[in-house]
Amino acid sequence: MVSPQKPRKRRKDDAPPPKASKTVVPKSKPHTPSPQFPLASFLWPAKKSTSPWVILPLVLMAVGLFRWVSGFWGYSGFNTPPMHGDLEAQRHWMEITMHLPMSQWYFYDLQYWGLDYPPLTAYHSWLLGRVGSIIDPSWFALSTSRGIENQLLKVYMRASVLVSEYLVYIPAAIILNRKLGRIRGLSSWESSVALVAVLMQPATILIDHAHFQYNTVMLGFTLASISSILAGRALWGCVFFVAALCYKQMALYYAPAMFAYLVGICAVQGFNFSRFFSIAVVTIISFAICYTPLLLGSVYDQYRGISAFTAGETLLPPLLAKLPIRFNEQSWYFPPLLQLTQSIHRIFPFARGLFEDKVANMWCAIHTAHKLTQYPLGQMQRISTVVTLISILPSTMTISLFPRAELLPWAMASTAWGFYLCSFQVHEKSVLLPLLPMTILLGSDGGLGTELRAWIGWANMLGVWTLFPLLKRDELRMPYGVLTLLWSYLLGLPPTSLSLYFGRQSSNGGLNILTKLVHLGFYVVMIAWHMGEAFVPPPEGKPDLWVVLNVLIGFAGFGVCFI
Numbered sequence: 001m002v003s004p005q006k007p008r009k010r011r012k013d014d015a016p017p018p019k020a021s022k023t024v025v026p027k028s029k030p031h032t033p034s035p036q037f038p039l040a041s042f043l044w045p046a047k048k049s050t051s052p053w054v055i056l057p058l059v060l061m062a063v064g065l066f067r068w069v070s071g072f073w074g075y076s077g078f079n080t081p082p083m084h085g086d087l088e089a090q091r092h093w094m095e096i097t098m099h100l101p102m103s104q105w106y107f108y109d110l111q112y113w114g115l116d117y118p119p120l121t122a123y124h125s126w127l128l129g130r131v132g133s134i135i136d137p138s139w140f141a142l143s144t145s146r147g148i149e150n151q152l153l154k155v156y157m158r159a160s161v162l163v164s165e166y167l168v169y170i171p172a173a174i175i176l177n178r179k180l181g182r183i184r185g186l187s188s189w190e191s192s193v194a195l196v197a198v199l200m201q202p203a204t205i206l207i208d209h210a211h212f213q214y215n216t217v218m219l220g221f222t223l224a225s226i227s228s229i230l231a232g233r234a235l236w237g238c239v240f241f242v243a244a245l246c247y248k249q250m251a252l253y254y255a256p257a258m259f260a261y262l263v264g265i266c267a268v269q270g271f272n273f274s275r276f277f278s279i280a281v282v283t284i285i286s287f288a289i290c291y292t293p294l295l296l297g298s299v300y301d302q303y304r305g306i307s308a309f310t311a312g313e314t315l316l317p318p319l320l321a322k323l324p325i326r327f328n329e330q331s332w333y334f335p336p337l338l339q340l341t342q343s344i345h346r347i348f349p350f351a352r353g354l355f356e357d358k359v360a361n362m363w364c365a366i367h368t369a370h371k372l373t374q375y376p377l378g379q380m381q382r383i384s385t386v387v388t389l390i391s392i393l394p395s396t397m398t399i400s401l402f403p404r405a406e407l408l409p410w411a412m413a414s415t416a417w418g419f420y421l422c423s424f425q426v427h428e429k430s431v432l433l434p435l436l437p438m439t440i441l442l443g444s445d446g447g448l449g450t451e452l453r454a455w456i457g458w459a460n461m462l463g464v465w466t467l468f469p470l471l472k473r474d475e476l477r478m479p480y481g482v483l484t485l486l487w488s489y490l491l492g493l494p495p496t497s498l499s500l501y502f503g504r505q506s507s508n509g510g511l512n513i514l515t516k517l518v519h520l521g522f523y524v525v526m527i528a529w530h531m532g533e534a535f536v537p538p539p540e541g542k543p544d545l546w547v548v549l550n551v552l553i554g555f556a557g558f559g560v561c562f563i
Contacts, residue, residue: 036448037492037499043193052188058172059192064162070483071158074475084147085474087157087212092146093138094129097122097141102297103308103335106342114144116346119294120247122525124217128160138514159214163207169220175455175505176227177443183230183406184445194443197491199440202483203464207429210476215429218248219436226412226437227259234265235282240358242286249347253419254431257411264403265355291340298335307337317341320559331354352425354380356545359428360466360554362387368548384424391418391562406444413437415560421555427471431463434561435480454500457493458519465526466554469547493521504531522557529553 035041046055077085092113100108105115105122115122132153139153140146158498174195181191196304208216221244229235241258244251266276298308309315320327320341327334354372355364363372363384372380395414399407416434418428438456447456464484471480489496501516511519529549538545 005322006026010081033316037497039196039364039490039491039492040193040448040450041447043189043196043491046192047189052192054087054172055192058198059196060166063196064202066483067162067165067205068158068447069106070479071154071161072447073210073479073556075154075212076474078149078474082149083112084149085212088147090125090212090214091148091157093117093122093125094132095140095142095145097126098129098133098140099244100496101301101304101306103301103339104310105294105358106339106346107308108310110346114346116349117248118246118347119290119343120243121214123293124164124214124247132156157212158209161214164214164221165208165216169216169223170199172223172227173440176223176230178442179230180440180447186443186445188449191443194447197442197448200483200487200490201460202480202487203432203435203467204462205483206464206467206471206476206480207432210479211429211471211474213429215248215250215432215534218244218251221247222251222254222412222436223440226408228438229261229408232405234262235278235390238262238279238283239286242283242290246287246290251429253416253423253430254412254437256392256417257399257408257415260400261403261405261408261411264400265300267400268403294339294343294449295336298339299332302332302335308335308342313366314322317345319345349379349425350381354384354424356425356427358469358551359426360431360545360551360558361426361556363422363426364551365555368552381424384422388418388422388424391422392508409437409441409444413441414562417558421558421562428467431466431558434558435463438561451498451515452547453491453512454493454519455561457488457491459557460524461488461493462522462526462554462557462561465529466550466558467480468530469550494520495527518560522553525553 017361035044043055075085075087077083077088093115096108096115097105108114114127130137135156136150136152139148139150139156151366175193177195177198178188180186181194182187188196204216204219207213221240225244226239228234228240237258239253241254262279266272266279301308315321317338320338327337347408354377355361355367358364363380392415395411395418399411413434416437420430420434435554438459441452442456445453446452461484468480471477484495488494494501501511501520529546533546542548
């Protein structure tokens with residue numbers, strides 16, 4: 001008797017890809033496929049029979065181990081009083097959000113790591129501070145905990161970065177990677193290879209888990225936004241992108257591309273007013289939800305008789321003071337208005353200067369030969385704004401006129417490079433923003449092939465190399481060397497391998513001669529710079545010689561990436 005049960009239909013995910021997998025597995029002999037680079041070799045046994053849901057937990061454990069071990073070394077500000085560094089800044093925000101009324105969060109002791117990120121960072125800090133206080137309240141005691149360097153506190157702070165990343169960034173990266181693979185007909189195995197490459201990106205691990213920050217929360221919301229748009233859910237894309245903006249203002253690097261794409265999908269084939277209206281309403285509501293706790297908290301504090309100003313200060317935020325209207329400070333609407341203008345003033349610190357530290361962008365490179373500090377700050381702000389707008393115009397126009405969702409990562413990478421190279425108040429850690437949409441393209445069609453892998457790998461190697469002076473100050477040479485060389489080895493990149501530029505891979509639809517010369521030239525220069533920086537002391541009177549050379553070389557390379 002034949003069983004009435006029908007066999008399970010093969011899911012599209014399990015079906016063989018419609019395209020030959022030559023980008024990852026070129027055939028040196030007929031019917032003899034071989035992996036193209038070491039990362040593909042490691043995952044080769046799982047190519048045919050192993051379910052991706054078996055591979056995924058192993059991948060997550062492996063990349064998590066590298067993240068955790070990176071925290072065994074120093075961190076930003078370790079043993080460097082009185083200001084310490086980024087870990088102390090994040091701990092201090094947990095301290096003030098726990099103990100102070102909400103109306104004082106953006107006003108309290110601004111000379112010592114005053115809160116200068118959007119409200120979602122403040123709420124996140126409050127939550128982490130509450131959880132940490134259960135373990136040891138002294139870690140976040142108001143004022144008395146300042147500059148604390150307890151080892152158990154360090155473990156907690158490192159764990160908070162890891163957990164936050166695994167709750168936001170990792171799921172978003174997995175979903176987007178799968179989505180890109182399905183759109184382009186890649187096998188689940190190829191998507192797994194690309195996922196490991198994305199999650200092992202050295203710059204992100206070094207900045208968040210070694211140097212110490214929470215960038216991956218903002219980056220995770222950005223990836224979730226791209227994934228939603230690729231799935232045809234533009235409104236959810238708006239929600240996630242607003243979350244990214246409300247966590248870290250650096251997400252503005254992506255905003256022109258996102259805005260241009262959304263305008264494009266509303267205007268293509270005639271203006272779609274209902275879509276435009278729904279996008280506008282959802283965006284406004286998302287911002288309102290993020291700011292509502294802060295604004296309502298200020299109203300409640302006024303009701304309790306608590307002033308936002310501390311230590312007797314009564315200075316209004318510049319944005320509010322410059323308004324031609326004078327508001328009644330006793331009115332119910334004044335506290336929310338005060339909080340809104342003060343948070344904007346803190347989030348966009350135009351008074352700090354054209355660039356922060358020595359960063360591989362246009363203004364810092366020009367400053368090495370012609371001092372830009374001689375010009376008024378306002379004038380430089382206007383010039384940098386105009387130059388930035390010009391630099392992002394081609395990509396925003398393209399994505400607006402041809403609003404294809406699969407082009408969005410390319411447009412976001414382009415606008416992020418434009419902001420990094422040309423905008424006002426850029427930090428060297430901001431290089432993570434253009435690198436992210438570039439790196440996620442490893443999961444797209446041809447992403448693991450010769451050309452895209454060479455360009456994405458070169459940009460990442462150059463990006464993490466420009467971070468070395470920052471990492472060196474934190475005594476992070478060892479994790480820098482290990483993670484950078486490991487990533488280059490896994491993807492078959494210089495300096496561990498030249499197979500992309502010479503041999504079978506390069507001859508079989510490989511790179512053109514100009515690309516080889518540019519990439520290899522920069523790799524040689526980066527290695528030579530490391531040798532010189534390690535063994536040749538700078539001359540007297542020029543103590544920053546090697547850092548300045550790092551800026552100039554990095555700017556030239558990033559300019560090539562942008563073009």
